Amino acid sequence: MRLKNLVYCLPLAVCTILPFAHAQPGPYAVIDRWTIGGEGGWDYLTMDSVAHLLYVTHGTRVEVIDTKTGKSVGAITGLKGTHGVALDSDGKYGYISEGAGNNVVVFDRKSFAKVESIPAGTNPDGIIFEPVTKTVWAFNGKSSDATVIDTAAMKVIGTVKLSGKPEFPQVDGKGTVFVNIESKNSIVRLDAKSLKVAAEWPLTGCESPSGLTMDTVGRRLFSVCDEKVMSVTDADSGKILKLVPVGDGPDAARYDAVNHLAFSSNGEGTLTVVDTSTSDYKVIQTLPTQKSARTMAMDTSTDTIYLAAAVMGPKPAATAENPRPRATVTPGSFTILVVGRK
Known part of the structure; x- marks a missing residue:
């Protein structure tokens, strides 16, 4: 197996992400990292652009982060x-x-x-x-x-x-x-x-669709799927307009109506940026992020994307009750990656 990226972890789960060999240059870059810490897995992120707050589901709690400072301002627990x-x-x-x-x-x-x-x-x-x-x-x-x-x-x-x-x-x-x-x-x-x-x-050609976003003006839906695909669908007729290649393990999608871009966050450790202004739906950037950074939120007022990731340990053995176990999360390594314009 050829490795496209490597993650080196030092004590206290400080990691350096080495660039993907075939990463495409483009307008976005990882501009900051906020260490949240704690234990357990995570799922969706939600952005409140007016209040400048990011809500991050994290195990048995929801973290509330001030996006101006990158600091926690509260949590919903229990x-x-x-x-x-x-x-x-x-x-x-x-x-x-x-x-x-x-x-x-x-x-x-x-x-x-x-x-x-x-x-x-x-x-x-x-x-x-x-x-x-x-x-x-x-x-x-x-x-x-x-x-x-x-x-x-x-x-x-x-x-x-x-x-x-x-x-x-x-x-x-x-x-x-x-x-x-x-x-x-x-x-x-x-x-x-x-x-x-x-x-x-x-959604023909789209296996196990997960993340979904929408262009409400252009009436298009963007579903990210297994097999490294984003399906573009007409929201009125249901017709598939295009199947766009994205990274492996996508789980979230976001749409930027100002710049006419669609994004796919991929668990392999990439962010796919798609130009939706033409029928070609060209991928304009594949940005290296961090392995496990599969969910995201976007603040369209600042053109900023937030991704959740952690250092992942080994997967437990499969059982009848849990035939597809997830890898364990290294305690203290949970992080928010901040992606913005260069």
């Missing part, structure tokens, strides 16, 4: 495994998908205090706020459905059955919710007002 954070449009509440607790935990965005725990389906994972109906949609990985919460009443108003295991959702700001169905290699369009599935489209 949770049973976290996946994602959704933010309302009023700047008042946040909503955490508490996977192991089968709940959506509501917190105050000023004090970071927990204010409510709302039962969801089994293992809520991807979560998003829909602004037209002012609802939160929690997508439940093990029960293959979506729990819909009225944010005014803080109660469940419906459950929408899905065809398979959902992954990351997106909204178009007009009352439609989209979500990747990982186990069916498809994407579902949901009507937020009727709480019904409006359409389901196959």
Whole structure:
């Protein structure tokens, strides 16, 4: 096996990332690294550009980081495994998908205090706020459905059955919710007002779609998939417009409407930057990051991307209960990588 990058780790988990041999030059670079530390794995990151706060799900807690300083300003703790954070449009509440607790935990965005725990389906994972109906949609990985919460009443108003295991959702700001169905290699369009599935489209050539982002003006969806692919889909017809090569192990996608760029964060340790301004969908940069940096958030107001990563140890042996175990995280090594323009 040829190694494209190497990670050298010194005591206290200080690492130097050596560049990929075939990395493409481009406009972005890793400009900073913030050591968060602690233990356990992580999942999605959510950016509040107005408040300059980054929410990072991290094991049994959600870290809250001031992006002006890179320092922690608080945390929501005492949770049973976290996946994602959704933010309302009023700047008042946040909503955490508490996977192991089968709940959506509501917190105050000023004090970071927990204010409510709302039962969801089994293992809520991807979560998003829909602004037209002012609802939160929690997508439940093990029960293959979506729990819909009225944010005014803080109660469940419906459950929408899905065809398979959902992954990351997106909204178009007009009352439609989209979500990747990982186990069916498809994407579902949901009507937020009727709480019904409006359409389901196959993502041919896209195995196990996970991360999803949207160009709401151009009406395009970008799904990142196994087999090193980003699928570009017409959000109205479901037609696949392009399959774009990305790095290995992608798990998150983001879209920059100002610069017309789509991003894929890849667990192999790269960030793929795609020019979406033409039908060619040319990859303009493959940026070396850090192995395991598979999830990200973007602050479009500053053209900054935040990636979560850690030094990974060995994988435990597979068991019947856990046939695909993840590698262990080296304690104290959890880090946020800051990517910006050179």
